[in-house]
Amino acid sequence: MNNSFLSMIAGAAVLMLTSAAPATYLDPQAPIEERVEDALSRMTLQEKINILHAQSKFSSPGVPRLGIPELWTTDGPHGIRPEVMWDQWEQAEWTSDSCTAFPALTCLAATWNPDVALEYGNAIGEEARYRKKDILLGPGVNICRTPLNGRNFEYMGEDPLLAARMVVPYIKGVQQNGVATCVKHFALNNHEINRHTTNVIVDDRALHEIYLPAFKAAVQQGGTWSIMGSYNLYRDQHVCHNQYLINDILKGDWGFDGVVVSDWGGTHDTDQAIANGLDLEFGTWTDGLSNGASNAYDNYYLAAPYAARIAEGKTDTATLDDKVRRVLRLMFRTNMNLNRPFGSFASPEHSAAARHIAGEGIVMLKNDKATLPLINVRKVAVIGENAIKMMTVGGGSSSLKARYETSPLDGLRSALTGNAEVIYARGYVGDASGEYNGVVTGQDLSDNRSAAELTAEALEIARNADAVIFVGGLNKSAGQDCEDSDRQALELPYGQNELIEALAAVTPRLVVVNISGNPVAMPWADKVGAILQAWYLGSEAGNAIADVLTGAVNPSGKLPMTFPRSLAQVGAHASSESYLGKKRDNEEIFDCEYPESIFVGYRWIDRAGEKPLFPFGHGLSYTTFAYGKPTADSSKMTADGKIIITVPVTNTGKVAGSEVVQLYITDVKSSLPRPVKELKDFSKVNLAPGETADVTFTIDKDALSFYSPEAQAMVAEPGKFKALIGASSADIRSTVNFELL
Numbered sequence: 001m002n003n004s005f006l007s008m009i010a011g012a013a014v015l016m017l018t019s020a021a022p023a024t025y026l027d028p029q030a031p032i033e034e035r036v037e038d039a040l041s042r043m044t045l046q047e048k049i050n051i052l053h054a055q056s057k058f059s060s061p062g063v064p065r066l067g068i069p070e071l072w073t074t075d076g077p078h079g080i081r082p083e084v085m086w087d088q089w090e091q092a093e094w095t096s097d098s099c100t101a102f103p104a105l106t107c108l109a110a111t112w113n114p115d116v117a118l119e120y121g122n123a124i125g126e127e128a129r130y131r132k133k134d135i136l137l138g139p140g141v142n143i144c145r146t147p148l149n150g151r152n153f154e155y156m157g158e159d160p161l162l163a164a165r166m167v168v169p170y171i172k173g174v175q176q177n178g179v180a181t182c183v184k185h186f187a188l189n190n191h192e193i194n195r196h197t198t199n200v201i202v203d204d205r206a207l208h209e210i211y212l213p214a215f216k217a218a219v220q221q222g223g224t225w226s227i228m229g230s231y232n233l234y235r236d237q238h239v240c241h242n243q244y245l246i247n248d249i250l251k252g253d254w255g256f257d258g259v260v261v262s263d264w265g266g267t268h269d270t271d272q273a274i275a276n277g278l279d280l281e282f283g284t285w286t287d288g289l290s291n292g293a294s295n296a297y298d299n300y301y302l303a304a305p306y307a308a309r310i311a312e313g314k315t316d317t318a319t320l321d322d323k324v325r326r327v328l329r330l331m332f333r334t335n336m337n338l339n340r341p342f343g344s345f346a347s348p349e350h351s352a353a354a355r356h357i358a359g360e361g362i363v364m365l366k367n368d369k370a371t372l373p374l375i376n377v378r379k380v381a382v383i384g385e386n387a388i389k390m391m392t393v394g395g396g397s398s399s400l401k402a403r404y405e406t407s408p409l410d411g412l413r414s415a416l417t418g419n420a421e422v423i424y425a426r427g428y429v430g431d432a433s434g435e436y437n438g439v440v441t442g443q444d445l446s447d448n449r450s451a452a453e454l455t456a457e458a459l460e461i462a463r464n465a466d467a468v469i470f471v472g473g474l475n476k477s478a479g480q481d482c483e484d485s486d487r488q489a490l491e492l493p494y495g496q497n498e499l500i501e502a503l504a505a506v507t508p509r510l511v512v513v514n515i516s517g518n519p520v521a522m523p524w525a526d527k528v529g530a531i532l533q534a535w536y537l538g539s540e541a542g543n544a545i546a547d548v549l550t551g552a553v554n555p556s557g558k559l560p561m562t563f564p565r566s567l568a569q570v571g572a573h574a575s576s577e578s579y580l581g582k583k584r585d586n587e588e589i590f591d592c593e594y595p596e597s598i599f600v601g602y603r604w605i606d607r608a609g610e611k612p613l614f615p616f617g618h619g620l621s622y623t624t625f626a627y628g629k630p631t632a633d634s635s636k637m638t639a640d641g642k643i644i645i646t647v648p649v650t651n652t653g654k655v656a657g658s659e660v661v662q663l664y665i666t667d668v669k670s671s672l673p674r675p676v677k678e679l680k681d682f683s684k685v686n687l688a689p690g691e692t693a694d695v696t697f698t699i700d701k702d703a704l705s706f707y708s709p710e711a712q713a714m715v716a717e718p719g720k721f722k723a724l725i726g727a728s729s730a731d732i733r734s735t736v737n738f739e740l741l
């Protein structure tokens, strides 16, 4: 073979490589919308329909002929769910899918720190990316309407502004990894009982002022690439295919260009699914958690029945193309984005992030006579099942297979090694099981002793200790903070109240660490030395709790929801039908009217003029903060103007600490009823002892507006307002009066 022949072959090869320019949809440099149109133009009708519904529990097919990959989703929202079988909920028993369990979203909300939400989003986004997931099913931003809701732990509290502020950086953190967030459950999914058959009846003010703002922020500020329709109905239509909520508001008013994903088993009707905005159907024929027909994917509402409707000429292809465009757009943002990073998984960095987030979200509710931090202690008694129980398994779809989980007892033991002896007693038996979809904790928590025996043992070690840490609360078993069930009562279960009372009678140095995703009643609150609200904290739970107990971390979390004294202080429980609604005579539908309207959480408590157990925004520190006199740059504001308020805050204690300074607005006179005050801004400042920082708030028209049903828009009425600056919703330190002209 001579050289010229060889170079001829090489030249031809180069020509073949260069002349066949890649299809635009395969060109990572081409603008996304061009790639979408190009891919769409090459797809057959059947291929278009195929990508609109699931092919397995958690994936949808791509277009194999065109090299468009499958789309993989994962729960969400606190860690990456273990692999499940293709067509079953049981875990697939992979050995490479044990994740970092991050703290539950209530804990994230309790940090009141958007930078921490970005850290959280980025870390979980990296985990999703490494596990080759394209859509993370979370975060959740349903408003905490009742403390009985079994899923509140997956959400961000009772206040729309707080949830909106925290969800935006979470989304950005996840999506910068080329993984889509799927913000859920849109919308009005506020309790779990009858979740598929509850028809919510809520007035437009509450809808727009309370229940939608965090979703709106997720779309318009966070830029979420997908959103999950919820199980319930609104205006008699299931929300996964709801004309008003999805077509009119989400895609219309808010300009959402992403994908509406059904909740698993949330689709009920082909014609509605086609017409009312659903783009991607999952989990049909299941209840979302357990039962379900096998391999029914071709029978999904957006599968064969959709093709039949088109063949019969009953629906146009423009609607189909809109759905396909949305799914393709999400793919080019995620699994067809060749520039996305590779992610990372169960790394030391993620453990550090989990510990940091957990430590910053723990809320110190009470600390009398410096009960905490634990200093100069020689013997510490730890009591309670939650000191040893793994909490990452259970709770429903957010259940995880964590690479490890540090228990509070182990965390405290390692923190106090060399300084104090730590002794343990169970105290009560709650939920001894530890299994979810085949993931087992491996703990044997069975204990046959009687309550009297367990109490006697606990009192014995409490008497002989110089500090007693009770770790109890709820535990993510059915009815105790768990999907598909609500709690039965606000009270702690398993006789914990009696045990705490008994312990308080034998020791003045009793610390209660409450693990829950919801407020619980604390009839013993006045009798114990200190109370920590510790949420579900994930892999680093024990270390983070020990950090706060020992003072290695100075607590700075604040409550993202009111802790009421009883359900009588909760608007959702105002009447016998206001919580779960009323069953229709001949139909399995529960009409649930929200009579409290906009008066949710502290808005309800304020209006009633009552004192809750612990107010929204409350949380203590090992240091103290003094709020100086605020100054405003003007006392009058024009409709398009703003007022800047500055308040000096000083750390007056002996250790460094962070304070969440909160701004509430009162509308002095309004044509419609308004809450006594509403959170409109907040700022978390870290201060060294003696240090002062100026905290600045900018008030504009948005902060003064309410939803006018007449104008069908947010309006700000001219008149007098008050800016209240406080350390919680019930601890207002100063007031600035101003006027909107």
Ligand code: BGC
Pocket: 075, 076, 137, 184, 263, 264, 287, 288, 289, 397
């Ligand atoms: C839940 C969703 C979850 C989905 C997939 C449903 O039961 O409501 O939040 O993402 O299952 O596991």
